[in-house]
Amino acid sequence: MLRALPLLGAVLLLAGCGGGSRSACESPAVHRALTRLEADLGSIKQASALPVRDSLQGNDAINRATDTFLRDLALAPLDNLVRNRLIDHAAALLFASCEQCFQALEASRPIVAIEHAHTGTACHAKN
Numbered sequence: 510m511l512r513a514l515p516l517l518g519a520v521l522l523l524a525g526c527g528g529g530s531r532s533a534c535e536s537p538a539v540h541r542a543l544t545r546l547e548a549d550l551g552s553i554k555q556a557s558a559l560p561v562r563d564s565l566q567g568n569d570a571i572n573r574a575t576d577t578f579l580r581d582l583a584l585a586p587l588d589n590l591v592r593n594r595l596i597d598h599a600a601a602l603l604f605a606s607c608e609q610c611f612q613a614l615e616a617s618r619p620i621v622a623i624e625h626a627h628t629g630t631a632c633h634a635k636n
Contacts, residue, residue, distance in 0.1 A: 542585035546595055549578035553599055557606040567607025575603065575610040579617055589619040 556570035566572075578599055582592060600614045 536586070538586050542581070542587060545581050546578065546585060549574065549581055550595075550598055550602065553578060553602045557602050561606055564605060565608045567603075567610055571603065571607045571610055575599070575607065575613060579613065582617070589623045592619050593623065 552574040553571070556568065556574040559568055559570055561568045561571070567575075582595060585592070587595075596614050596618055600611055603610050603614065
């Protein structure tokens, strides 16, 4: 559990701490969602340590853990960049255990939303 704390801290930083009058990091809903997702990542890690007969389909535990993670991620009130980074962590845990789960994670990435939400303001800061 202590190894998960740096990840949670990094996710909170990515969530946009310090911006606006009430940042996303102060939201109890964000804290609950990140706690839930951290537990989901732990479940994926445990499930991926179990033996699999077929690395294409994984095992029942991997499938349940991945489904739970994807559901919780979809319902979480998080920024798309944070969602994308959490998917990175889940995909790394599933790498050789379940190819279909890995593909489901990749298909859930909010890449298009991130691309179209980027206004370029930060890229064109005043000189």
